[in-house]
Amino acid sequence: MRSVDSLVAQVCTMACLAALTACSQPEDSAMQQGAVYEWPDHAERFRWRTLNEGDCLEVLAANDEILATVYRDSAALMGDAFRVEHPVVIAEHQAGLATLSTTHVSLMEPWDSILVHWKGGGYLNYVRSSVATDRIARNEVLDFGGNPEWNHEAILMASFRAFCIYPFGNPLEGVTWAKDLPVVPILEYDEPSPLGRAEWMKALAWLVSDSTLEDANRVFDGVAARYEYARAQGLPREDSLVVLTGSVEQGLWSAPNSRSFVAQLLRDAGARYALSGEMRQGNVELSLEALYAMRGDVDALGLVLYDPDTANLTLARWIESNPHHAQIVPRSGQVFAANAVTCDYFGWWVAHPDAMLRNLRHVLYGEGDGATGGQGPCFKWLAP
Numbered sequence: 372m373r374s375v376d377s378l379v380a381q382v383c384t385m386a387c388l389a390a391l392t393a394c395s396q397p398e399d400s401a402m403q404q405g406a407v408y409e410w411p412d413h414a415e416r417f418r419w420r421t422l423n424e425g426d427c428l429e430v431l432a433a434n435d436e437i438l439a440t441v442y443r444d445s446a447a448l449m450g451d452a453f454r455v456e457h458p459v460v461i462a463e464h465q466a467g468l469a470t471l472s473t474t475h476v477s478l479m480e481p482w483d484s485i486l487v488h489w490k491g492g493g494y495l496n497y498v499r500s501s502v503a504t505d506r507i508a509r510n511e512v513l514d515f516g517g518n519p520e521w522n523h524e525a526i527l528m529a530s531f532r533a534f535c536i537y538p539f540g541n542p543l544e545g546v547t548w549a550k551d552l553p554v555v556p557i558l559e560y561d562e563p564s565p566l567g568r569a570e571w572m573k574a575l576a577w578l579v580s581d582s583t584l585e586d587a588n589r590v591f592d593g594v595a596a597r598y599e600y601a602r603a604q605g606l607p608r609e610d611s612l613v614v615l616t617g618s619v620e621q622g623l624w625s626a627p628n629s630r631s632f633v634a635q636l637l638r639d640a641g642a643r644y645a646l647s648g649e650m651r652q653g654n655v656e657l658s659l660e661a662l663y664a665m666r667g668d669v670d671a672l673g674l675v676l677y678d679p680d681t682a683n684l685t686l687a688r689w690i691e692s693n694p695h696h697a698q699i700v701p702r703s704g705q706v707f708a709a710n711a712v713t714c715d716y717f718g719w720w721v722a723h724p725d726a727m728l729r730n731l732r733h734v735l736y737g738e739g740d741g742a743t744g745g746q747g748p749c750f751k752w753l754a755p
Contacts (some may be wrong), residue, residue, distance in 0.1 A: 372419075372573075372588075403453050412595065413566035416558035417574045423450050428577055430556050433652065438556050440576070461532050461553050461578060466490075468578055469515070469531040471540060473497045475557055477718035478572040481594075482587040488579050490531045493517035493542065499715040517542065523549075533578045549671060564635045565724030566595055572722060602639045607736050614735070615645035615665070616673040617654075619695050624657040634716035636724070637673075640731040645669050659688050659698050669701040671735070673750070674708040681713055686753040706753045707734050714749035 372672050407421040416433075419426040420440075428441040431524040440455040442448040470476055470492035477500060479489055486502050491512030498504060506512050513529045516522040521542040526534070526549070534543070538556040543549035555578065559571035560647040569591065576587035614637050617626030626646055627633040645665065649655045678684050690696045700706060709716050720727050726743040727750075733739055734750045745751070 372411055383678075388714055406453065411567075411570045411573060413564055414559075414562055414570040414574075415567055416561055417571070419577075420453075422447055423452075427451065428574060430558060430574075432558070433561060438558075441533075441553075441555055448735070459533075459553050459555055465530045465531070465532045467529075467531055468575065469513075469526070469529050469534045471515075471517070471534070471536040471542070472557070473499065473718050474559060474721050475535045475575065476500055476503050477715070477722045478559065478569070478575050481572055481590045481722050482576050488583065488696075490529045491515065491525070492534075494519070497719050515542070526552075535575065541596070559721065562632055563630045565632050565727065566598055568632055568721050569594055569724050581649065593726050594723065598639075598728055601725060601728045601732060604732070604738065606641045607738060612642045612670040612735055613645050614642040614671050614673055614674075615662075615669045615670060615701070618674070619659075619693055619699070620656075622659065622695070624659060624662045624699065625654045626657065628653065628655050630742075636728065639728055640735055642671075642735055659695055663698045666699075666701050669705060671705040672699065672701055672705055674706065675711060675716055676708050677711045679712050681710060684708070684710060684753065686755050689753065704755070707750050709749045710751075710755055713747065715746075716749060719746060721747055 392518065403420070409419040409421065409426070410419065418429050418431065418432050420429055425443065425447055427447060429437050430439045430441070432438050436454070437457065437458050439457045441459045441461065442451070443461050445460050448458055448460055458551070467488045467490035468479065470488045471494070473494060475492070476486070476498055478490060480486060480500055480502060482561065484502070486500070486506060489503065489506070489512060491514060493515040494517040495507055495514050496518065498507065507514070513525045515525050515529075523546070526543070533553045533555045535555050536556045537560065538558070541554060543552060543554060545598070557571060557574070559568045562568045562571070572591060573584060576583040587672045615626065616633055617624050619625075628649050628651055629644060629647045630650065634647065637644045644656050645668070676689070678683070686700070686704070689706070711717065714720065723744055726746065729739060730743050730748050730750050733748075734752065
């Protein structure tokens with residue numbers, strides 16, 4: 372983690388502008404003058420701010436807006452010298468975290484192997500972790516529902532330290548009795564790098580205690596070291612593959628932009644992302660005609676699918692599933708995919724980007740044995 376004094380950052384920025392040189396400190400219009408910050412190593416959507424005693428957690432949007440400032444107790448909030456607009460005070464006398472996303476559970480498990488700090492949450496039918504499903508089967512956690520409706524009684528009974536949500540899916544929005552509950556937005560999905568997404572395990576651990584944060588730091592350091600080692604390996608061929616990814620949505624091709632974690636993963640795997648020049652926010656939308664014109668410039672197409680018929684998942688059947696797909700396949704005919712039925716793409720693999728990188732490098736270049744930490748491979752070439 373990187374400590375940043377905002378006054379130092381301002382001086383650095385002014386010096387950089389004067390000398391027309393680069394500055395290594397993160398630019399942030401929401402930094403408080405005189406405050407001291409501690410930044411994660413890779414994540415960009417959260418940071419810690421030092422208080423007179425302890426620290427608070429700030430959750431940031433892509434435009435540097437502070438979505439929430441999280442305090443471990445009311446004394447920390449009262450002792451904060453800066454006025455904040457969206458304070459969240461953890462229920463200090465309660466234990467455990469409730470989660471809205473299956474990804475949150477997977478980001479807890481690396482530092483909490485038996486998920487003792489998990490109180491339950493929403494969309495439990497999508498959870499893939501065997502430890503989590505065992506706890507669900509033994510009725511050790513509460514089910515908040517979420518599909519098709521929320522169980523508000525279970526939410527009240529859970530008495531959690533914090534309820535971790537994604538901001539656009541808060542089931543307690545506008546619910547009067549819930550206005551004082553500690554709801555913490557988790558923005559891992561908005562991180563522009565695989566390591567940044569995984570590093571949110573630290574933010575979740577901080578919500579529990581300093582000791583669990585130490586455990587998360589240790590785990591993440593290992594993940595990052597293995598990721599960097601895999602990224603540093605040379606390519607077994609002279610030129611890198613050009614890869615396109617995305618999906619057909621309402622007659623258009625929707626693909627991640629060049630600042631997305633998917634684009635970064637491809638670059639780290641030694642590939643060139645076909646839409647590397649697209650710097651816009653959000654997904655890139657292309658007409659199928661424009662995509663067809665790119666077929667000769669793309670070496671491989673990467674997909675994330677959900678196909679229960681895993682035994683018969685082939686390129687031919689994928690093409691048959693949508694009349695537009697035939698226009699998208701590159702001339703090489705090479706298509707690889709992660710099938711979310713057999714690969715916990717939105718769970719385990721988010722917390723283990725080192726395994727995902729090794730898997731992808733093995734698929735693209737045949738490098739290594741593709742060892743993935745005891746999991747079956749996520750990405751595979753589709754048979755014709």
